Amino acid sequence: MTNELRESVPVLTFPRQTLVSLLVFAVAWEALSHLAPYLGIPPFAIPSFVRIARSVATITPIDIAVTLARVIAALFISFVLGLALAMAMYRSDSLDKYLHPMIRLLMAVPVVSWILFAVLWFPGVEFRICFVLVVVCGPVFLVDTLDAMRGVPRELRQMMQSFRPTTWQYFFKLMLPAIVPTIFTSWKVNISLAIRVVTIAELVGAVTGIGHQLSVAQELFSVADVFAWTLVLVALLFLLEAMVARVEARVLRWRT
């Protein structure tokens, strides 16, 4: 690996300040867990790290895999649909005028409403979860992509057109590479959004996945389990973001 490439690959680093704040939080939590009975707080509400560690040890990888698969599949579907619609709206002003209000409307609907609609409309659990994720993440991809396409400098568009490309050449040789930086940003935003939304969607009706396990933990009043699964979700989010950042650094290395 060359020095240039090594520099461009993002590395998860923990600066001293981050470590200190995490340590302070951990110490405070641990102290509070021991003091809870004396403060009138039920012991299960603030479990010690030993208890949380025991919960982490019982985490089932299959639930992580299921949630991860749901998130990745839905993000890809959202991306493809968002990109295709953005291309169509970019090319057709009238389509843009008809679809734009609809997209704004979709983006204004709360996630909980989408989950309730999905439960009432669709019998299949997987379809419900996928529907909710796509309807939440798809418009974000669409709006970001469309804005980026419109932001491609007029000078570059004119230069490209002067060489008389076909429609596909124009898209693949100018528009797509020009909007790649925005697409990566959109992916990072949507990963975070999807991780949060999938958890809520899995709370309703799913029998697998992290959201379902959180629901079980809530029924059992196990704060340690909730803590453990939440840690998994955060780790999952960091992992996916790091993966996207790595691909981004590689694809956009011309910027360094």
Added chain:
Amino acid sequence: MSGPPPIEVRGLRKVFRQTTTGQSVVAIDRLDLAIAPHEVVAIVGQTGCGKSTFFDLMIGLEAPSEGTIHIGDKSPHGDFDFFRGKIATVFQQDRLLPWRSALDNARLPLELIGLPETKQRERATTWLNRLGLGNFTSAYPHELSGGMRQRVAIARAFAVEPDILLADEAFGHLDEVTAAELRNTFLELARECGSTAILITHQLEEAISVGDRIVVFGKSARLLADIHVKQWDKSSYTLLREAIQSTLQNNQADPRLAQRQ
């Protein structure tokens, strides 16, 4: 090889409607112009005289409101795809794609005409070498100086060996030494390729040093003067310069120009 076809502009008129006021603006008003194959024509005029609109019409990006432009028997706008690989442009700014290396920028038009990749690379490398960028083929635009970037843009235009070369203030933003050097290279290569070249400029020195002909546009691209530079010997270039300047200032042909036409 048959060479570039003649260019014939007849009764060309371009009217724009201003989006804010709704008023019509006549950018070009009934222009007639004929350009022979292999000619190098410099078009000069003051800012806002319709030079750039003429450039867009020549590329085919805009349709005439009235009148015609014919290159051979085809229209650059109506027969847009026919001219793929036949018309190439150099703009004021280099307009390189920032995510592509110099080589990949230079071979862009070759990709568009569907040349096999090895040939694209071969030909683009040859042109970059000719423009003195042999050691910078893998450099990205932001790693190159303004002059070097404009060289890549010129290599990109010449790579397809076009019939018609259009340049819009292509050297105006460079320092005088670099601009003069690039102008000479451009002219040399255009002659070698046998292309017809149309250069739009507001610099009289550039027009005189490059053009076989100098076409002077007045307001709304009214043809004020059509000067065949060969009719002037080098010792009278100062006079020619003054006459063009006076034509532009008074918006009518200077008598000194009329005497030689």
